[in-house]
Amino acid sequence: MTRPLLIFRLCVNLFLLGMVGHAMAQDSLQQKSKWMPTLVRVGYEIISPIRAASVDNFSGWEVVAETNVYRYYPTFEMGGWSRSWEANGGSTYSNDGRYWRLGADVNFLTKDKNKNVFSLGFRYGRSTFSEDATLVIAADPWGNFITTRNNNNVSSGWAELTSGLRVKVFEYVWLGYTARFKFSNSIKQNRDLLTTDIPGYGSTAKETTWGFSYYVLVNVPFRK
């Protein structure tokens, strides 16, 4: 095959390929549009500050940011909490830490005219915190015993199954909650002080635990 003929054939093939590609792009444009995010929602969790104002032993905050990809809502949450407790016998415990959660929700109200959301989803959470405790024993047969122990820069991961609701209140103001079933906490209990409470996760007393967040959200639509 001569060189000009080879170039001609190559050009024809590229043209045909381009035509096919253009036709495919036209077909997928419709598909593609529904997979493009149309909004960003950012929210502030309001139970934590209410709780912090009503009890002495808790302070905390949490924010959330989410967007939509068709009926899926990638979500990022971050926050922090510190707790302190004192038992009757004089034992005390306090912790302080930050956490984040990354995951996605699936919306089951796809035909709702207000675009309200009822979702099921999952999260992976991670927390870094410090804690200290004074443990007091005043009982026979060992007599009085006081020990002070602490852990610094402890980290832990966990998983969550979530169920949530987002409801439009005004044009840009939404309210919503996320209820969480938390499990597979990965904390290694190999320290002299065993962890009692993980910021973002909660109590380590059992294999699983529950959580609840109530958000005030600002909805920012940027595409139709």
Place this chain on the structure above:
Amino acid sequence: MTRVKKAIYLLFLLLAVACLDEPDCFNLTNDTVTIVFRKMFDGRVDTVTFARVDVTGTQLTVFDEDTVVLTNLSVLVDYTATSSLIKVKTFERITDIELGYRVQGQFVSESCGPKFLLSELKVLNSNADSIAIANATPGAGGNVNVYRCPRTNYLLLAFRELEDGELRRDTLTLAETTADFNYTKLYADSGALSFIRLPLNLASNATTHTFEFEDGETKFITFNYSRADKMILPSCGVQTVIDDIRIVNSNFSRSELIIDTRLKRDSIYDPPIINFQVVR
């Protein structure tokens, strides 16, 4: 908005379940160590007569000169330290068991207070014949196995009675049993008995036992035997073993070696087998 209502109901259900998420305050600290006494020969549990058990460094006494027969012993160890010395006094000896362990503390809740988790149990020191950790986490199952070497000088005598031409188990009430040498009583030798474990003198080739019955009657048996030094188990070293035991004198109406084709009944076994029977 029916789905929204369902979601709200689901939320309240989740919150209701979440209320059950409080820690339990019962038995928080796993400070109970169970010591199981076993025979080294076959690894089976041994029945031990305890006279006193102390956890030193405390005032904790499990038994105080009050005879208790058990196969295992549960004692509290000191979770304010990382080791405890347990002194087990039986009729035979005083066994020291010094255990080391890791103690982790935790604040459980405002209502429960603290707890301590013991783990990584190990034997720091002991004068037992042999000792091993079976479960390094106190609080569940047998934690420490204490093995004893075989006892090579206890024969087993059975009491029988002849009824309708057949030998049946008999129960005799003994006031006292004595031997012609000094020995430590490890087994019951008075009261209502169908079997009795009798020690043989390892310093002699003959031992006589005298049985004083509750009705005042007195019987005796004299055993002759041969002795030899032998290593049965390496960790027990060389022990004196007894063989070829015979009854050379007795005022029981009938006293005889049990004839058995499988086991050599004129030798000592531990765990014991019936060597002899006496018939009233």
